[in-house]
Amino acid sequence: xxxxxxxxxxxxxxxxxxxxxxxxxxxxxxxxxxxxxxxxxxxxxxxxxxxxxxxxxxxxxxxxxxxxxxxxxxxxxxxxxxxxxxxxxxxxxxxxxxxxxxxxxxxxxxxxxxxxxxxxxxxxxxxxxxxxxxxxxxxxxxxxxxxxxxxxxxxxxxxxxxxxxxxxxxxxxxxxxxxxxxxxxxxxxxxxxxxxxxxxxxxxxxxxxxxxxxxxxxxxxxxxxxxxxxxxxxxxxxxxxxxxxxxxxxxxxxxxxxxxx
Numbered sequence: 282x283x284x285x286x287x288x289x290x291x292x293x294x295x296x297x298x299x300x301x302x303x304x305x306x307x308x309x310x311x312x313x314x315x316x317x318x319x320x321x322x323x324x325x326x327x328x329x330x331x332x333x334x335x336x337x338x339x340x341x342x343x344x345x346x347x348x349x350x351x352x353x354x355x356x357x358x359x360x361x362x363x364x365x366x367x368x369x370x371x372x373x374x375x376x377x378x379x380x381x382x383x384x385x386x387x388x389x390x391x392x393x394x395x396x397x398x399x400x401x402x403x404x405x406x407x408x409x410x411x412x413x414x415x416x417x418x419x420x421x422x423x424x425x426x427x428x429x430x431x432x433x434x435x436x437x438x439x440x441x442x443x444x445x446x447x448x449x450x451x452x453x454x455x456x457x458x459x460x461x462x463x464x465x466x467x468x469x470x471x472x473x474x475x476x477x478x479x480x481x482x483x484x485x486x487x488x489x490x491x492x493x494x495x496x497x498x499x500x501x502x503x504x505x506x507x508x509x510x511x512x513x514x515x516x517x518x519x520x521x522x523x524x525x526x527x528x529x530x531x532x533x534x535x536x537x538x539x540x541x542x
Contacts, residue, residue, distance in 0.1 A: 298326050305430050306437070309493050316430055317423050317498040324429035328401060331432050335393035341443045343385050345452050350380035367489035396521065397432075403517050404428050408491065411509035412501055419498045420535035427498060431490035440513035457481040488514055 301323070304312035316323055405428040409421050442453055459478035488510055495506040 284319045297329075298323050298485050301326070301430070302330065302433065305433055305490070308498060309490050312496045313427060313430065313490070313494045316426055317494070322422075322426070324401075324426045327429040327433055327436075328397065330396055331429075331436045331439075334436035334443075335397055336390055337501045338439045338446070339386060339389045339393055341446045342452055345446065345450070346389075347380050347385050349452070350385070374375055397435075400517055400521065401425070401429055401432060403520060404491075404513050407513040407516055407528075408495070408509055411512055412495060412505070414508065415501050417501045423498055427494035428491065431487055431494050434483040434486040434490070438481070457484075473523060476518050479521055484514075 298316075301312055301316065305316075305327075391421070405425040406421075408428060409419065409424040412419060412424075442456075446452060457478045457480045459474045461477060491510045491514075492503075492506050495501065495510060501509070523530070
């Protein structure tokens with residue numbers, strides 16, 4: 282007796298389009314045009330790949346971050362011997378907490394997943410808004426699909442960084458163009474370093490894919506497509522750099538005890 286295929290399984294299989302991964306990277310125009318022609322939630326596939334690549338980078342860099350945290354814990358603050366026993370215990374507890382699995386794996390993993398999801402939502406929503414204001418008639422669902430697929434260069438970047446970390450046995454200290462600024466940057470220079478750290482060849486690759494996607498779906502014109510994409514990317518860079526800047530500023534303060542809330 283033959284069994285009928287489950288429509289839900291068939292729909293799930295159509296959404297997991299692993300066959301489009303390489304075409305989007307190698308032949309983006311035709312692949313993105315095919316994605317725009319279908320209204321299915323194909324964004325699941327690229328977001329899954331990008332998230333797994335980001336988590337791979339977290340796992341590969343975990344042992345190196347632990348070693349750096351343990352080394353930092355050995356460097357006691359000046360005149361530590363004059364602190365009260367309670368203060369010494371708090372400082373040692375805080376230093377020990379930074380080398381725990383929560384700080385080494387859990388928090389970086391959550392941050393990586395949030396960056397992928399929030400970045401996708403921000404770029405997709407703002408790009409659709411800008412194109413709509415310029416007279417385009419594309420749908421939000423189609424734009425979110427295209428933005429997710431255009432993010433595949435970030436998965437390639439994290440895989441390359443993971444390979445470098447694994448074989449070189451060192452963390453990437455100055456990603457992107459942040460190495461152009463001095464290491465001891467403060468204030469506005471620190472914020473600029475956060476933005477430059479997000480700018481690299483993979484971001485440019487992502488922007489080019491977004492322009493190809495925008496022109497393939499609604500064709501607002503070359504100038505409007507580039508303007509909308511660059512505006513959405515500028516907003517996304519600012520939103521990503523602001524939390525990193527706040528964390529860096531907090532990291533320069535003397536920590537007495539870690540608080541979770």
